[in-house]
Amino acid sequence: xxxxxxxxxxxxxxxxxxxxxxxxxxxxxxxxxxxxxxxxxxxxxxxxxxxxxxxxxxxxxxxxxxxxxxxxxxxxxxxxxxxxxxxxxxxxxxxxxxxxxxxxxxxxxxxxxxxxxxxxxxxxxxxxxxxxxxxxxxxxxxxxxxxxxxxxxxxxxxxxxxxxxxxxxxxxxxxxxxxxxxxxxxxxxxxxxxx
Amino acid sequence: xxxxxxxxxxxxxxxxxxxxxxxxxxxxxxxxxxxxxxxxxxxxxxxxxxxxxxxxxxxxxxxxxxxxxxxxxxxxxxxxxxxxxxxxxxxxxxxxxxxxxxxxxxxxxxxxxxxxxxxxxxxxxxxxxxxxxxxxxxxxxxxxxxxxxxxxxxx
Numbered sequence: 001x002x003x004x005x006x007x008x009x010x011x012x013x014x015x016x017x018x019x020x021x022x023x024x025x026x027x028x029x030x031x032x033x034x035x036x037x038x039x040x041x042x043x044x045x046x047x048x049x050x051x052x053x054x055x056x057x058x059x060x061x062x063x064x065x066x067x068x069x070x071x072x073x074x075x076x077x078x079x080x081x082x083x084x085x086x087x088x089x090x091x092x093x094x095x096x097x098x099x100x101x102x103x104x105x106x107x108x109x110x111x112x113x114x115x116x117x118x119x120x121x122x123x124x125x126x127x128x129x130x131x132x133x134x135x136x137x138x139x140x141x142x143x144x145x146x147x148x149x150x151x152x153x154x155x156x157x158x159x160x161x162x163x164x165x166x167x168x169x170x171x172x173x174x175x176x177x178x179x180x181x182x183x184x185x186x187x188x189x190x191x192x193x194x195x
Numbered sequence: 196x197x198x199x200x201x202x203x204x205x206x207x208x209x210x211x212x213x214x215x216x217x218x219x220x221x222x223x224x225x226x227x228x229x230x231x232x233x234x235x236x237x238x239x240x241x242x243x244x245x246x247x248x249x250x251x252x253x254x255x256x257x258x259x260x261x262x263x264x265x266x267x268x269x270x271x272x273x274x275x276x277x278x279x280x281x282x283x284x285x286x287x288x289x290x291x292x293x294x295x296x297x298x299x300x301x302x303x304x305x306x307x308x309x310x311x312x313x314x315x316x317x318x319x320x321x322x323x324x325x326x327x328x329x330x331x332x333x334x335x336x337x338x339x340x341x342x343x344x345x346x347x348x349x350x
Contacts, residue, residue, distance in 0.1 A: 056349075057277065059275065059277055062326040062327075062342065065326050065327075087350075099350045122350050123348075123350040125328075126349045127323070127344055127347055128348070128349030128350070129345065129347055131278070140346075141348035142347075143346065143347055143348050143349070146347045150321065
């Protein structure tokens with residue numbers, strides 16, 4: 001957990017559910033007329049496959065660091081009061097919350113925009129991974145936001161990296177991802193099964 | 196400072212008889228001194244400075260320069276592996292010994308040699324050095340933490 005200024009950032013260990021009331025309570029303040037929140041929950045299907053659960057892991061110290069940095073960016077762009085961001089690790093069954101963002105602000109425009117920014121940036125840069133588990137297989141997901149951001153990163157790196165990201169819009173990388181027992185034809189899948 | 200008195204103490208502690216002192220003068224905490232013994236050779240160094248060595252015989256001198264190049268100028272980093280990268284190697288972290296001045300790319304090359312299965316994600320992963328995203332050309336230092344980061348999927 002790290003609290004800086006008015007930020008509450010928590011990466012919750014396996015088995016710990018997201019207590020959204022706690023985070024809403026944290027950002028609530030008399031001067032804030034608006035509380036904007038986002039909750040990401042596990043969906044039951046992805047591209048026709050039945051999802052049993054999502055399993056999350058994280059590079060915790062770096063994830064916390066980047067979440068702090070994203071909060072600082074949000075503050076520099078919008079007039080907001082308090083921020084709470086929580087991400088759960090381990091197994092998250094269908095219907096349960098894995099990520100929660102709450103932002104309080106005087107006026108709703110800033111809060112809503114900052115909230116969207118926070119979850120978008122989290123998906124683009126915070127080192128957290130999820131594995132989608134089906135009845136007959138499992139696959140590591142890849143956020144489209146990260147793959148797009150990598151195109152920017154590639155500009156500053158050597159030419160060795162560029163050849164992998166040039167060309168048409170990439171939905172995933174490293175070829176086949178789905179390890180499904182009956183599947184003979186491998187499919188490229190990416191994006192996420194949330195929202 | 197490693198002064199004459201400290202060095203005499205060190206050489207006595209490690210039973211060195213003849214010694215050669217690096218001309219570089221830098222402040223080195225004593226606890227960071229390392230000692231290496233190989234058959235009839237003893238080499239004592241700190242950081243990248245050679246403090247003292249005991250050599251017996253001409254043939255041994257060649258070995259010393261090889262050992263000095265290998266050991267004095269080698270660094271050790273911690274490597275963290277996540278998600279698919281961890282599944283492919285079977286380990287969440289490991290220690291990697293590299294020549295001083297190695298790039299992160301060279302470290303990755305070495306990892307793929309040690310764990311050929313990593314080739315599957317080689318072109319996918321990004322690297323982070325001490326909790327910050329980094330480039331292929333960044334230079335790793337002793338005790339750095341290098342993370343192998345497959346495409347992320349938080350949220």
